[in-house]
Amino acid sequence: MCNACGFPARPGVWTEAGAETAMDKMRAQLMQGAVINRLLRPHGLVASDGGTVPGIQLSTMTGATTIVDDLPMLWEEVERQLGHPLDPLAD
Numbered sequence: 521m522c523n524a525c526g527f528p529a530r531p532g533v534w535t536e537a538g539a540e541t542a543m544d545k546m547r548a549q550l551m552q553g554a555v556i557n558r559l560l561r562p563h564g565l566v567a568s569d570g571g572t573v574p575g576i577q578l579s580t581m582t583g584a585t586t587i588v589d590d591l592p593m594l595w596e597e598v599e600r601q602l603g604h605p606l607d608p609l610a611d
Contacts, residue, residue, distance in 0.1 A: 566578075576589075
């Protein structure tokens with residue numbers, strides 16, 4: 521349980537598969553965050569999982585922030601803000 525907010529700890533996501541220790545999970549989350557931000561930066565968006573707030577924080581360059589629960593919801597919010605799907609394989 522999160523000692524800051526009282527919510528139960530979220531179960532791991534498939535992107536953390538194979539991460540057996542807490543350090544492995546943290547490493548996986550940091551690498552995942554770096555990849556996500558490389559994809560979002562050209563669109564003026566930044567994602568962070570600061571740990572102080574449950575979920576993932578999606579921010580614009582103007583400082584507007586939305587909090588989403590998980591990775592699938594992050595991509596839904598990105599598409600909503602951009603007004604179109606984000607293709608990670610596009611230039």
